[in-house]
Amino acid sequence: MGNRKVVVVLKGYPRLSETFIAQELLGLERAGLDLVIVALRKPTDAKRHPIHAEIEAPVHYLPEYLHQEPVRVIRSLIACLPRAGFRRAFGALLADLRRDCTRNRVRRFGQALVLANEWPSGGQWLHAHFAHTPASVTRYTSMLRGLPWTCSAHAKDIWTSPDWDLAGKLSSARWTVTCTRTGFEHLRKLANGSSSVHLSYHGLDLARFGRFEAARPARDGSSAENAVAILSVGRAVEKKGFDVLLQALALLPAGLHWRFEHIGGGEQLEWLKALAQKLGISGRVSWNGALAQEDVLAHYRHADIFALACRIAGDGDRDGLPNVLVEAASQRLACVSTQVSGVPELLTHEETGLVLPPEDAPALATALERLIRDPALRMRLGDAAEHRVRAHFDYRSSVDQLKTLFEQEWQAAQ
Incomplete structure (x- = not known):
């Protein structure tokens, strides 16, 4: 050829x-x-x-x-x-x-x-x-x-x-x-x-995203020294819904211990940092900027939950099937996202992830709280998601x- x-x-x-x-x-x-x-x-x-x-x-x-x-x-x-x-x-x-x-x-x-x-x-x-x-x-x-x-x-x-x-x-x-x-x-x-x-x-190139065999810690949000790690990867733009995600994090119970990491650049980054400050959660949030693929992979493997609050933007823009969701699922991460575009083609609610309506911070907070408190649920969803990725993606x-x-x-x- x-x-x-x-x-x-x-x-x-x-x-x-x-x-x-x-x-x-x-x-x-x-x-x-x-x-x-x-x-x-x-x-x-x-x-x-x-x-x-x-x-x-x-x-x-x-x-x-x-x-x-x-x-x-x-x-x-x-x-x-x-x-x-x-x-x-x-x-x-x-x-x-x-x-x-x-x-x-x-x-x-x-x-x-x-x-x-x-x-x-x-x-x-x-x-x-x-x-x-x-x-x-x-x-x-x-x-x-x-x-x-x-x-x-x-x-x-x-x-x-x-x-x-x-x-x-x-x-x-x-x-x-x-x-x-x-x-x-x-x-x-x-x-x-x-x-x-x-x-x-x-x-996904499954050779680059090989199986993650290590057991994740059974964190349940009860320890400040061992907080549950929530990760999201994506450009800071409207369709990614990071403002909704930050609002959901701010709604979590005060006694629940978690930390949030974001990877990616984007035009809304400074606004989101200010929003986290306004919501009173900036001390629990880390902004890592854009990273190379091998560094992103390391973050997947150290996280407990992957969250992406996809939405339809004001101009009609939306995600297709975000590749980062496929990547996270390949690493046995429990994923929570929304019913936008191709997301349900990867994640089935309660089977391979939690899939919610977009623009609903309270529902997202409830889902995150479930995952934070229940390491067994995270393991079940993460294992099922990885199986789906390796069989079909x-x-x-x-x-x-x-x-x-x-x-x-x-x-x-x-």
């Missing part, structure tokens, strides 16, 4: 919050695909996961803002004007602008011009990760180069993009995969039931599915 070079378009690369993408890229490389990574912006994270060093694909960066590299953009425009696909791509841009007249649309077209002009040698296929801006650049580039394209849709890109935009991309792409049943059903509806939309769970299944989809297209083109 090495004679079929796939150009993978990402919003940013590498990113600590998108290990599932890095995992998939490495899996596809190991399955024999020849990849080139094209990112719309340079990395903003100071750290990298070890997996990024294992990916061999070269990385190319497009101008994040067109005015920053005008010569590069103008040179690409001049080179693309005579192309047979320019009129079609420009027509698509005009149609998009009639519905969404924003600088963002023009910027994506300019980035597509640069990609089409500075085309990686040997590239024969385009694949976008995320159905919003990366897919816009990919779709325009597909028209400019006359090449097929495909897409992996995830969460925010599905739920914050207008239906007309998604429908146009679904009809243009050869196939689209997405990682939750709720996302799959939404996209299938927009694609008029087309079989070109596929459900493909990301899964091995990332190799997703990689095999993607490889098959690519192979079917290439065989049909011969």
Whole structure:
């Protein structure tokens, strides 16, 4: 399959919050695909996961803002004007602008011009990760180069993009995969039931998240010296519901001993720290910032409970199936989360975790109190969750599915 070079378009690369993408890229490389990574912006994270060093694909960066590299953009425009696909791509841009007249649309077209002009040698296929801006650049580039394209849709890109935009991309792409049943059903509806939309769970590289065999301490919240450790991992953004989680922690009985650790960066971090202070729980809360994957794994193994209060944000943004929940479950952690998007596809209430309505701090507090006081319940839920992950969420299944989809297209083109 090495004679079929796939150009993978990402919003940013590498990113600590998108290990599932890095995992998939490495899996596809190991399955024999020849990849080139094209990112719309340079990395903003100071750290990298070890997996990024294992990916061999070269990385190319497009101008994040067109005015920053005008010569590069103008040179690409001049080179693309005579192309047979320019009129079609420009027509698509005009149609998009009639519905969404924003600088963002023009910027994506300019980035597509640069990609089409500075085309990686040997590239024969385009694949976008995320159905919003990366897919816009990919779709325009597909028209400019006359090449097929495909897409992996995830969460925010599905739920914050207008239906007309998604429908146009679904009809243009050869196939689209997405990682939750709720996302799959939404996209299938927009694609008029087309079989070109596929459900493909990301899964987990179980070699990196090996079995945690050690027995966790039977803490029950009765000892200040041996407090129950509650962990959450995720960017401090609205859809993660960390404010709801902090409010739930503040509702726990005064005599119950616990500590909370958060891992991740994000725009709401300072606001959340102030909220913890206002709620009177800041002395029990640790903010660790963004960490590399091996450090996150160590925190999973030292924690007693994993909590994630997912919600639907005001702009419609929401999680798909948070990879951190799958990671935590793989380490036999008892998980508590909400009935949002793909969470119930991993966690079944009272069987493999506790699953609650979103935006309900009192219900979350009650669930956390149960788990804090009952180490046997934590063990039962954690063991069941780990069994489910190892039986149904091995990332190799997703990689095999993607490889098959690519192979079917290439065989049909011969």
